[in-house]
Amino acid sequence: MAEPAVTQDEKKEEEEQKVVDEGIEVGISRLTEARIEQVINQVLNTETGARLKTYVNTCIHCGLCSEACHYYMSHDKDPKWSPVGKVKQTLWEMIRKKGRVSPDFMRRAVEIAQTECNLCRRCLQFCPFGIDIAYLISMVRRICHKLGITPLYIQDTAHSHSVTMNQMWVKGDEWPDTLQWQEEEARGEFPTLRIPLEKEGADIMYSVIAPEPKFQAQLIYQAAAIMEVAGVDWTMPADMGWDNSDMAMFTGDNEIMGRVKRTHFELAARLRVKRIVMGECGHAFRSVYDTGNRWLGWSHPPIPIVHAIDFYWELLKDNRIPIKEKYPEPVTLHDPCNVIRGGGLMEKARYVAHALCETVVEMHPNREYNYCCCAGGGVINCGPPYKLKRVKSNRVKAEQLMDAKARGAKVIISPCHNCHSGLKDIKNYYDLHMDIKFFGDIIYQIMEKPE
Amino acid sequence: MHDLYQFVSGPLAWVAFILFVGGSLYRMIAMLVEVKKKEPFIFTYMSLKYSLRSIVHWMTPFATYNWRRKPVLTVVTFAFHICLFVSPIFLLAHVTLWDESWDISWWTLPDGVADVMTLIVIAGCVFFLLRRLTQPEVQFVTFPSDYFILAIVAAPFVTGFLAYHQWFGYPMVMVLHVLAGEVMLVAIPFTRLSHMIYSPFTRAYMGSEFGVIRKSKDF
Structure with a gap:
């Protein structure tokens, strides 16, 4: 599926096209300065506490986080892309002006927080004080979410989570259908293969992100093949909660994040599995292992979460996959x-x-x-x-x-x-x-x- | 002049030390109380082992990835901070004052060494100033207050150096030196110099998060 190589001229031309994001523009058009002030102060005064304040007061403006950031390094070290530079252009200004910032300021703030930072946490390792810059940017996202100016595409996936408990608007019947289809396909190659649906008491519940059934069904086929060859006692759920992904976590929509994660863990609890093994996905791991579970008040995942890397390591170490x-x-x-x-x-x-x-x-x-x-x-x-x-x-x-x-x-x-x-x-x-x-x-x- | 000196080194010194100690304790306790009230989960993740792992690494030159990447800055910042703490505490002239007022004394630095350490602090301030002025990534996030706190830190050392060498206007320089020292003490809890109070806590929390949850290094 290689795309044709792009010439330099074409690249330049593309660059000059200005990005217009309907989600942001429509949201901005509805904003008033009073509303912005109210939301910023609500988030800063009631949803955050000593952590945010201490991070802001401790930062000595040394710029040592800059070279951690791939945006900064890729833009010839232009300081507006540095981690602290992004905090300066968003949160510091909101705090300094006590929330009295303009809709235009918020347009730029949401662009920075949602499209110019991956929350990759590399800068956390570079800061001599251990300031959680990703958390600060997350709070900007939270404010943008509450103001209704989140970019259109990711807001759509958050809506999908809210309605279907999966990221890609996969409908109730499409999910077991897809699993059945992959099982049938795979049985051509592995005659005894099953994708066991809703098997209570299995060792493992296998969970994936919604793009897999949506357009990468072969990954489910492959996972089933590996489970079959390794002789794993596993199951996949038929009901909502099978999707471990979480874009609400990244839009600052913590309430939806909590609902999605709770559904996921409750599903595993209903199936009485010992562990949840997840496919090769990073953000879903962050959501079930680090962020979502903690937002719900579980200090650690209530049911052990095993990432695919960890699971393959186990299988290979025990020689359960003949190569x-x-x-x-x-x-x-x-x-x-x-x-x-x-x-x-x-x-x-x-x-x-x-x-x-x-x-x-x-x-x-x-x-x-x-x-x-x-x-x-x-x-x-x-x-x-x-x-x-x-x-x-x-x-x-x-x-x-x-x-x-x-x-x-x-x-x-x-x-x-x-x-x-x-x-x-x-x-x-x-x-x-x-x-x-x-x-x-x-x-x-x-x-x-x-x- | 003598009365003025008596005033700055007497009542004003009391005020400065009370504000410094009281203010620092207040900032620290206020932070912990707010954590307890609004984000008590933070305590759940605190781990002594990983807090110390993080703090020790960042307090050791070249023990972290970023310190290794920035050798010049690392040498300067460590030399600066060590001299900033050690020279005023172990200066003979300062210990003599403690001895006269409270009848307590401790080991002191030879004057020549203290003199060099003072110069290191001043040179460090110049280095940080030049960094702010010339490095775009630092300049971009620099506010007037950053120059101000740098000046607050430099002042006691510049005046102290001049007072020790008695190059000009000794009594006046001495008064300024005492005043500058008091301003710095008071500034610690109430400006971003408070990183002195907060950094062990932020470091400990990040170290704990990385050690307990993320199982990787924060240094």
């Missing part, structure tokens, strides 16, 4: 922020990569210091209007990939959906000619299958 031969092409491994910096799976990801592939070429920097893909944090979900900015804002990732390619890597492994899509756009824009795969793609390709 024909290792994947021959040299690969490079992308470290998704939400499961590496946010979940500590860096060494397990490497174990899996080395167990599956002949040659693994490291990108630099790597592990928890890796650069973000620039798609996460809901940025790619703000849709096509922002695609060009997104790829241009991650030239450093392209350089990282180019360097890995120069040292022989032909394939990028990206164990996260958002990273997968984001890196695909980057490789196309910068003409990198590399393939991108999930771990699941590679496992499916090289494992022993019945004759």
